[in-house]
Amino acid sequence: MLDFFVGNRNYSSWSMRxxxxxxxxxxSYKETLLPFGTDGIGEGSRFKEQSLAISPTGTVPILRDSGCLTASDEALVLYxxxxxxxxxxxxxxxxxxxPRDQALRAMARNLCAEMHSGFGALRSHCPMNIxxxxxxxxxxxxxxQPNVRHDVVRLDTAWENARTLSRGPFLCGxxxxxxxxxxxxxxxxLKYYSLPVSDACHVYMDQICNVPAVQEWIAxxxxxxxxxxxxxxxxxxx
Ligand SMILES: N[C@@H](CCC(=O)N[C@@H](CS)C(=O)NCC(=O)O)C(=O)O
Known part of the structure; x- marks a missing residue:
């Protein structure tokens, strides 16, 4: 059984992914909310206490698979x-x-890695608030904020290149x-801060906002x- 632990849906961008x-x-999975509280999410907070009881980093999201046991006979935890x-x-x-296609799969991993470690200015200046x-x-x-402009221009370019190469309408096909x-x-x-993006970027954003799983999360x-x-x-x- 998969247990999925999330933070507040409107604030926790990592959980949303x-x-x-x-x-x-x-x-299929069971979802449990580890709520952010008025005491924050840092050391000593209720959130930190609850999340540290499940994972060593005390961050969300966390996926726990009781169908896969570790050497110490505990459910596998991914954090x-x-x-x-x-x-x-x-x-x-x-x-x-x-993607099944090797080149598209490599492109998808490139973009995920870039997102995972990049776009710091956009992330810090525009916290997610659905x-x-x-x-x-x-x-x-x-x-x-020139660095935010730089991040958005890079996103716009990366998305357009990916959708052109893969023929879209999603990033890799x-x-x-x-x-x-x-x-x-x-x-x-981009949507809730109404940041200026190209028409092609708007088309991709609409494409994403029309995915039922995204609509459910937003709601x-x-x-x-x-x-x-x-x-x-x-x-x-x-
Ligand atoms: N590298 C982690 C980062 C997750 C993360 O930073 N999550 C935030 C919530 S959106 C968190 O739990 N913050 C609490 C903290 O940093 O103490 C991942 O990819 O899941």
Whole structure:
């Protein structure tokens, strides 16, 4: 049995990647929310205490597979989005989580790795906040933060190249895959901060927003209707 532990759906971009991936591929699992609290997510917080009880890093998402035991007879725990994607792809080999074509698969891994370790300016200046109208803040960030502009231009170029090479409409071909799941939280940032992107980029963003698994996650994030000051640099509590 797969246990999937997530953070708050509107704030936890890393959780969203895997949550959308599992839903898109119809993989069955039990989801448990480890809620971010008003005491934050750092050392000593309730969230940290709960997440450290399951994984050594105390971060979300976490995937635990009780169908696979370690040498110490404990359920296998995966605590990083890259290793989770790799594990799920091996565990469900009939699903095209990575493209079958070798060159497209390598391109998908390149892009996932780039996303995993890059786009720091966009991530830090535009924290994910699903459903929030942050277009004014987005315009100021765009004006004042050259590194955010650089990240967005790179995204736009990378997506366009990938969709051209693979013939789209997703990044690595006609089907939604791990690489698209990886970029879903970035699509949320571009959308809710209304950052300026090319027409082609808008087409891809719409493509992503029309994926049922993405729509489900967005709906549940908005329904959470939670407001945590430490995740909200731009808004006051309603
Ligand atoms: N490298 C990790 C990063 C996960 C991560 O940073 N998650 C955030 C929530 S979105 C977290 O748990 N933060 C708590 C902390 O850093 O203490 C992954 O790929 O899953």
């Amino acid at each position: 895997i949550g959308v991936l599992l839903r898109a591929f119809d993989i 990083d989005t890259l290793s989770i994607v790799e594990y799920v792809a091996k565990r469900f080999p009939d699903q095209s989580i990575w 459903g929030a109208d942050l277009h004014r803040e987005g315009a100021i960030i765009w004006r004042d 006609k089907d939604f895959g791990a690489v698209d799941a990886y970029f879903v939280p970035v699509v949320m940032r 549940s994030a908005i329904k959470e209707a939670e407001f945590l000051d430490f995740e909200e640099p731009f808004r006051l509590a309603p």
